[in-house]
Amino acid sequence: MVASALVLAACSAPGSNNDAEEPEESAPATEDASALDCGTEPVTLKAYIETGFPLATELFDEFEAQYPNVTFDVREDQFAVLTQNAPRVLVDDPPDLMRLPQMSELASDGLLLDLDEYAAAFGWDTWPASQLEQMRVDDEGRRGNGPLYAMGLNFSMTGVFYNKELAAQIGMEEPPATLAEFDSYLQAAKDAGLVPMAQFNGGATGGLAFPLQGLMASYGDAGEINDWIYQQPDATIVTDTNVQATEHLQSWIEAGYFADDINSMDYAMMMSRFIEGNSVFIFNGDWESGNLDAQMPGNVGFFLMPPVEEGGSFGAMSAPLTYGISANAANPACAAFFLDWIATNDEARTIAVEIGGSHPMGPADAFMPAVAEGSVTAETLAAGAAIGAQDGAMDFIANATGSVYAEGWTPNLQKLVAGEIDPTALLEAVQAEYESSVG
Amino acid sequence: MNQRLTGRASARREDTPALGSPESRRRAIKARRLRRGGLALLLVAPAALAYIVFVLRPMAQSIQFSFYEWNGVTESTWVGLDNYAAILREPEMSGSILNAFQLIIYFSFIPVLLGLFTANTIRGFATSRLAIVSRTVLFLPQIIPLVAAGIMWSWLYASNGMVNQVLEAIGLGGVARAWLGDFDTALPAVGLIGAWVALGLCMLLLLAGMTKIDPALYEAARIDGAGPWREFFAITLPSLRQEIAVCVTVTVIAALASFDIIYISTQGGPGNRTLVPGLEIYRLAFFNREIGQASALAVALMALVLLVVLPLQRLNREGDS
Structure with missing residues (x-):
């Protein structure tokens, strides 16, 4: 029966009769192709965004107030749903603005609009190059070079958050300047009967990638890690310094510095434990700064993963909150104008900091809103400047390929916690998974 | 699923056509049957069409896709049996099948055995x-x-969940752990959730049987001096052969x-x-966008x-005859 049913299936190869291969280059009649703003006629921008984060909708509201002829037609979904739907939505129901998941395939498949023309027109190419690097994709799907396919609403910064009250209890007055000093505070927390670090690493999450990548940048060179993430030829994650970093992480696991149930802990559990004061440190990003300032005012500090030796190199994962324009979008110029406005308008930059908690995109000397002294938002913004000066910004090792997080990092980091794999074998397993998709 | 299976089993007995009509009326009957056949076909058509469009066609498409490397949107590449070879080669996929x-x-085994036990017990005070x-x-x-059920059990299994609280209360705090996060206990812990769900169905089916x-x-057995054990093994168990086959079928499918x-x-x-495999298929298709794989x-x-x-099913059929 199944065999006879084969006849019923279309016999041409799947995908061969798709419109996606010929993205319409010409802008639709509703928009003047040469204009670099939203004009004066009524425009509706279709936006497909991630639910649960108010930054985008706040920006939309402000933009609508400043440009009354523009209205946003917003559709929201969970990030996982967005990831699943991305290619189909970009083709079938092309949004003018869309929150993007890992974008190398979307770009190399021709689903996203090449923004280089707008970048030149708006002067984005005069901004610090590291801000846009992650959103450039070449024709083989490698990131880091090539045309620009997305723009950030702001860019995030990761590091170590700590509970100031608990830190005082263990004698930590200042953030540690070296890894050895950090180790001693972790031990002090353990000795005081506190849980030094809760970190999500359960189910489909491999949150130990956060401390691991921080350690990698302390032991080694952030640029080398970026080369690996950008799939440069012959890049490997199995290097001496990365093995040392993984061994350091393993020593934390073996010393019992992590909560004993991290292999069943999800992100929300980690946050609630930290907010309830059940963890001294967590590794996380500044997208939580606003939330932590509200929930634990004055009680949260932030530092970057310290270098091995004082004054040594360090780094942080820093990634733009990427938004792209569909190759088939109806109003690409207006959408691009909106993306430029976010980075250059004072009101918009204030929203990016206050609501988003992260540093806005744009020129290095652009307007910065005042931030409350002693807030964790102020500390993360300062850390962002330090990373910029160090050139220590890295994309996430979890973003190197579409599947390296789910099939490389997550299972193997969970194995490291359970003592089922050693550091070198972990990196080799991840490298094998990476090569299977980079090919 | 179980309805479909049991339905098919009972239908089998009814559709034996009446035979032995006299020679002279054969032609008339044949004509009537044809007419009836046409009507039957017409009545079946909507359902058959739905079945073809929503069951057979997707099935055939899956088989077709499995020979391609395809991301679901752009052009695909014919790769022959490569995707099947990868199932054996990649530990994620072969491992998922073993799991x-x-x-x-x-x-399957636990709910059917426990279901037999509870059904037999309940029958005692029916x-x-x-x-x-x-x-x-x-x-x-x-x-x-x-x-x-999954959410409830993950709370029960959490490191500060009820399972561990009970263990600590009875002095077994040393065994307490994050059950779903432990390499040795995660699969049995998940399995027990399934057993808990399936037990009710098996028990009810067996009880009905x-x-x-x-x-x-x-009565006869008792007169012959059979005890409860003998009754169970000599009468109850053989009579339940079909129900057990249905239970095992449904639960094995649920497991795989x-x-x-x-x-x-x-x-x-x-x-x-x-x-x-179910989870891996979902991941491959929707996150890695490897529709072919x-x-x-x-x-x-x-x-x-x-x-x-x-x-x-053969076991079931032998029970019939």
């Missing part, structure tokens, strides 16, 4: 109110959505094709220890389910 077979123990209460209580998990057994058989409970409770973690694993899973379940 699914381990789950059969929990999703008329009392206690029977109704215990039947309801045991069947309750079956009406709870699997997602809710027991009520069909002629009480005279038991499991998805919801695992998606909610562990998402395949820790370290792929609870990864099952996902289809190949789906086809392999379907073949595997048939391979395991078809012999069980």
Whole structure:
């Protein structure tokens, strides 16, 4: 029966009769192709965004107030749903603005609009190059070079958050300047009967990638890690310094510095434990700064993963909150104008900091809103400047390929916690998974 | 699923055509049958069409996709049997199949054995109110959505959840752990959720089967001096052959094709220890956008389910004759 049913299936190869291969280059009649703003006629921008984060909708509201002829037609979904739907939505129901998941395939498949023309027109190419690097994709799907396919609403910064009250209890007055000093505070927390670090690493999450990548940048060179993430030829994650970093992480696991149930802990559990004061440190990003300032005012500090030796190199994962324009979008110029406005308008930059908690995109000397002294938002913004000066910004090792997080990092980091794999074998397993998709 | 199976079993007995008509009326009957056949076809057509469009066609498409490398949107590349070879080569996929077979123990064997035991016990006091209460209580998990069951059990299994609280209360704090995060206990822990869900269904099916057994058989056995054990093995168990086959079939399919409970409770973690084909297919298709590979694993899973379940149906049929 199944065999006879084969006849019923279309016999041409799947995908061969798709419109996606010929993205319409010409802008639709509703928009003047040469204009670099939203004009004066009524425009509706279709936006497909991630639910649960108010930054985008706040920006939309402000933009609508400043440009009354523009209205946003917003559709929201969970990030996982967005990831699943991305290619189909970009083709079938092309949004003018869309929150993007890992974008190398979307770009190399021709689903996203090449923004280089707008970048030149708006002067984005005069901004610090590291801000846009992650959103450039070449024709083989490698990131880091090539045309620009997305723009950030702001860019995030990761590091170590700590509970100031608990830190005082263990004698930590200042953030540690070296890894050895950090180790001693972790031990002090353990000795005081506190849980030094809760970190999500359960189910489909491999949150130990956060401390691991921080350690990698302390032991080694952030640029080398970026080369690996950008799939440069012959890049490997199995290097001496990365093995040392993984061994350091393993020593934390073996010393019992992590909560004993991290292999069943999800992100929300980690946050609630930290907010309830059940963890001294967590590794996380500044997208939580606003939330932590509200929930634990004055009680949260932030530092970057310290270098091995004082004054040594360090780094942080820093990634733009990427938004792209569909190759088939109806109003690409207006959408691009909106993306430029976010980075250059004072009101918009204030929203990016206050609501988003992260540093806005744009020129290095652009307007910065005042931030409350002693807030964790102020500390993360300062850390962002330090990373910029160090050139220590890295994309996430979890973003190197579409599947390296789910099939490389997550299972193997969970194995490291359970003592089922050693550091070198972990990196080799991840490298094998990476090569299977980079090919 | 169980309805479809039982339905098919009972239909088999009814559709034997009446035979032995006289020679002279044969032609008339033939014509009438043709007319009736046309009408029957017309009546069946809508359902058949729906079946073809929504069951057969997607199935055939999956088989077709499994020979391509395709991201679901742009052009595809013919890769022949490569995707099938990858199932054997990649430890994630082969491991997920082995995990699914381990789950059969929990999703199938435990509920069927426990179901036999409880059904037999309940039959003992069939008329009392206690029977109704215990039947309801045991069947309750079956009406709870699997997602809710998964959430509830992941709370129970959490490091500060009730399972560990009870263990600590009775002085077994040393055994307490994050059950779903431990490499050795994650799969059995997930399996027990499945056993808890399936027990109600098995118990109810077996109990229904027991009520069909002629009480005279038991009386006769008792007169011959059989005890409860002898009664169970000589009368109850053989008479329940069909029901057991249905229970095993349904639960084995649930084990091999499991998805919801695992998606909610562990998402395949820790370290792929609870990864099952259903979850891997979902990941491949919707996150890695490897539609071809996902289809190949789906086809392999379907073949595997048939391979395991078809012999069980033969067991069922032998019981008939």
